[in-house]
Amino acid sequence: MKFEIVRNRLLDGIGDVMKAISSKVANPILTGIKIEVDEKGITMTGSDSDITICTFIPAEENGEQIIKVVEKGLIVLQAKMFSEIVRKLPTNDVTIEVVNGLQVHIRSGKSEFHLIGSDAEDYPILPEMRDEYRFTFPADLMKSIIRETVFAVSQHETRPILTGVHWLSKEGNLECVATDSHRLARRITSPEGLSDVPFSVVIPGKSLQELSKILPDNAELVDIVIADHQVLFKTRNVLFYSRLLEGNYPDTSRLIPSEYQTSVKVNGKLLLQAIDRASLLAREERNNIVRFVADEGKAIEISSNSPEVGKVEELIEALDVSGEDLKISFSAKYMMDALKAIDGQDVFLHFTGAMRPFILKSVDDDSILQLILPVRTY
Amino acid sequence: MKFEIVRNRLLDGIGDVMKAISSKVANPILTGIKIEVDEKGITMTGSDSDITICTFIPAEENGEQIIKVVEKGLIVLQAKMFSEIVRKLPTNDVTIEVVNGLQVHIRSGKSEFHLIGSDAEDYPILPEMRDEYRFTFPADLMKSIIRETVFAVSQHETRPILTGVHWLSKEGNLECVATDSHRLARRITSPEGLSDVPFSVVIPGKSLQELSKILPDNAELVDIVIADHQVLFKTRNVLFYSRLLEGNYPDTSRLIPSEYQTSVKVNGKLLLQAIDRASLLAREERNNIVRFVADEGKAIEISSNSPEVGKVEELIEALDVSGEDLKISFSAKYMMDALKAIDGQDVFLHFTGAMRPFILKSVDDDSILQLILPVRTY
Numbered sequence: 001m002k003f004e005i006v007r008n009r010l011l012d013g014i015g016d017v018m019k020a021i022s023s024k025v026a027n028p029i030l031t032g033i034k035i036e037v038d039e040k041g042i043t044m045t046g047s048d049s050d051i052t053i054c055t056f057i058p059a060e061e062n063g064e065q066i067i068k069v070v071e072k073g074l075i076v077l078q079a080k081m082f083s084e085i086v087r088k089l090p091t092n093d094v095t096i097e098v099v100n101g102l103q104v105h106i107r108s109g110k111s112e113f114h115l116i117g118s119d120a121e122d123y124p125i126l127p128e129m130r131d132e133y134r135f136t137f138p139a140d141l142m143k144s145i146i147r148e149t150v151f152a153v154s155q156h157e158t159r160p161i162l163t164g165v166h167w168l169s170k171e172g173n174l175e176c177v178a179t180d181s182h183r184l185a186r187r188i189t190s191p192e193g194l195s196d197v198p199f200s201v202v203i204p205g206k207s208l209q210e211l212s213k214i215l216p217d218n219a220e221l222v223d224i225v226i227a228d229h230q231v232l233f234k235t236r237n238v239l240f241y242s243r244l245l246e247g248n249y250p251d252t253s254r255l256i257p258s259e260y261q262t263s264v265k266v267n268g269k270l271l272l273q274a275i276d277r278a279s280l281l282a283r284e285e286r287n288n289i290v291r292f293v294a295d296e297g298k299a300i301e302i303s304s305n306s307p308e309v310g311k312v313e314e315l316i317e318a319l320d321v322s323g324e325d326l327k328i329s330f331s332a333k334y335m336m337d338a339l340k341a342i343d344g345q346d347v348f349l350h351f352t353g354a355m356r357p358f359i360l361k362s363v364d365d366d367s368i369l370q371l372i373l374p375v376r377t378y
Numbered sequence: 379m380k381f382e383i384v385r386n387r388l389l390d391g392i393g394d395v396m397k398a399i400s401s402k403v404a405n406p407i408l409t410g411i412k413i414e415v416d417e418k419g420i421t422m423t424g425s426d427s428d429i430t431i432c433t434f435i436p437a438e439e440n441g442e443q444i445i446k447v448v449e450k451g452l453i454v455l456q457a458k459m460f461s462e463i464v465r466k467l468p469t470n471d472v473t474i475e476v477v478n479g480l481q482v483h484i485r486s487g488k489s490e491f492h493l494i495g496s497d498a499e500d501y502p503i504l505p506e507m508r509d510e511y512r513f514t515f516p517a518d519l520m521k522s523i524i525r526e527t528v529f530a531v532s533q534h535e536t537r538p539i540l541t542g543v544h545w546l547s548k549e550g551n552l553e554c555v556a557t558d559s560h561r562l563a564r565r566i567t568s569p570e571g572l573s574d575v576p577f578s579v580v581i582p583g584k585s586l587q588e589l590s591k592i593l594p595d596n597a598e599l600v601d602i603v604i605a606d607h608q609v610l611f612k613t614r615n616v617l618f619y620s621r622l623l624e625g626n627y628p629d630t631s632r633l634i635p636s637e638y639q640t641s642v643k644v645n646g647k648l649l650l651q652a653i654d655r656a657s658l659l660a661r662e663e664r665n666n667i668v669r670f671v672a673d674e675g676k677a678i679e680i681s682s683n684s685p686e687v688g689k690v691e692e693l694i695e696a697l698d699v700s701g702e703d704l705k706i707s708f709s710a711k712y713m714m715d716a717l718k719a720i721d722g723q724d725v726f727l728h729f730t731g732a733m734r735p736f737i738l739k740s741v742d743d744d745s746i747l748q749l750i751l752p753v754r755t756y
Binding site for chain 2: 085315
């Protein structure tokens with residue numbers, strides 16, 4: 001194996017696959033990056049066995065030569081060391097050569113590294129994808145969907161299925177739901193090419209977070225392929241594989257109230273900032289609870305009280321309050337997470353009494369729903 | 379006590395005094411900020427008992443009113459909470475009022491906080507400074523001097539005196555020296571107003587690092603007042619006190635060689651980058667050692683070898699090599715620290731043999747000297 005490559009392109013590729021690589025893996029070869037070179041270009045692979053990322057750098061792009069392939073071949077190089085070396089090389093021209101089996105030479109300018117690689121034969125092979133369901137999202141929409149749901153997954157392994165986001169296809173819609181059983185986030189979309197055949201999969205929250213870091217902030221299309229135990233997200237030069245969680249996701253549809261006793265319309269950003277301040281004192285306490293009072297006067301009062309530290313009162317003007325007067329208490333953190341997911345727009349808060357779950361929706365957009373369970377303090 | 383203040387100015391002041399405040403203090407009142415208000419403005423104080431920072435915000439500046447003082451007074455507020463609250467207040471107008479002794483109200487827009495303060499009588503009084511020696515530096519020069527020396531202080535408490543920087547005044551010069559007994563950094567200056575009376579003090583490295591964060595990057599003058607057990611750095615609105623270390627600093631002047639067997643002139647930035655790369659593999663080993671070979675050919679070779687990982691060779695072109703051929707080994711970290719202190723300029727390396735301390739100097743500036751002890755590997 002021998003090739004010359006533009007350092008910056010190599011670095012970008014390493015940056016992508018590094019997102020899958022963890023130092024805490026059972027199989028030591030997974031601390032390495034697998035590098036495969038042929039006349040078309042180089043493919044690098046990183047994996048922690050839950051997530052696998054493959055990135056391809058073409059030999060030529062838009063008529064510009066990026067890689068000069070002298071000899072085909074493949075090798076595994078320790079990821080952290082390889083990445084640091086490439087980052088610090090003195091010039092933008094890098095030559096990588098494998099000699100005598102596993103000896104790797106990396107040259108750039110007057111700098112020369114000799115590393116000992118690992119045999120690519122020992123690297124796990126990619127999961128085979130029996131292409132069952134396939135559809136398409138623009139990358140920026142995919143990132144929004146992840147941002148709006150993934151924060152609500154459970155952080156505890158007591159119910160492993162809740163650490164994932166449930167993707168449920170029905171009637172041409174894709175419903176993405178996450179819940180940790182104290183709050184729930186739901187986003188409904190209609191992706192391009194979704195067939196009418198229903199499916200239900202649970203994607204680990206961690207995988208979606210890593211995917212989000214790799215996707216570009218533009219409308220480049222992402223192909224999504226769902227198979228038995230794996231999901232694959234394909235962009236132009238990157239393949240992102242994640243295992244799926246096994247088990248049945250609970251039916252969450254019955255949790256969501258459809259009739260309301262009190263409805264409040266308010267600017268999401270003002271509400272977020274007021275809750276952020278109110279929670280400053282609440283944070284000292286066990287569970288970060290704030291109180292929320294709304295009545296026909298349209299002035300919402302948010303307060304918290306921490307006997308050791310002090311108390312805080314916030315008043316904000318609602319755009320509208322309808323229905324019964326309301327006093328309710330909830331986790332400031334859950335409310336802030338939900339408001340951030342809705343992203344500063346005007347929101348509706350719909351309540352069905354102080355002890356029942358309440359929902360948040362954007363005034364302009366019905367596709368995002370956030371649900372929070374209140375806390376008994378009154 | 380009652381006053382109204384522009385939030386941004388209050389935040390700046392809090393930012394300054396927070397640098398002295400630590401959560402690890404024996405006296406719990408030191409987790410607070412002392413606030414004193416009179417008709418001239420407000421003074422805030424933070425301290426961890428080693429370092430004390432006082433900052434003054436004038437009621438009026440350049441004809442602009444910054445503070446409206448309604449009632450004089452003083453209080454201590456828990457620093458972290460106070461700082462977070464002020465940072466998140468909704469408007470730029472803040473009113474702070476103390477009622478019934480220790481109850482503090484902080485108001486801004488429709489946000490109102492009620493905190494319980496502590497009695498300012500319990501706050502330690504500032505050290506009294508019996509003004510013994512006094513001189514002046516521009517702030518940017520003061521920061522350079524700190525940057526060029528403080529990294530070389532010892533990180534270990536086995537010889538506490540070496541955790542400080544020795545400031546020695548003789549014949550109108552100030553010599554600042556730091557050493558951890560493996561390397562040494564020295565900077566000589568002639569500050570404005572230094573008297574001929576010699577003095578010798580040792581300032582804790584940590585104090586100088588914190589001071590450096592507070593000083594502006596301009597030529598504003600810093601008054602330095604040295605007393606028996608304290609040093610005070612005064613800028614226009616900030617007083618920075620630090621205790622001095624007790625004990626005798628070792629005489630380091632005899633360590634510095636004055637005759638050389640080999641002298642190398644080389645670009646500091648190129649050398650720094652080459653050593654950085656060479657040390658990538660050395661880092662895996664116990665002590666991060668690189669080898670350095672220079673001869674009349676002017677090509678310097680830097681290399682390291684880590685049997686488990688691989689090896690690296692770097693060649694750089696010296697500007698000049700004179701004297702005997704040299705093979706020497708040293709800590710890559712110490713060399714990189716020293717080169718960073720000299721800041722990318724062309725440097726002289728003066729050697730007196732492979733087992734003797736060697737020195738680095740800027741080609742253009744004789745006032746900075748770095749000394750490193752080599753390591754035996756050949």
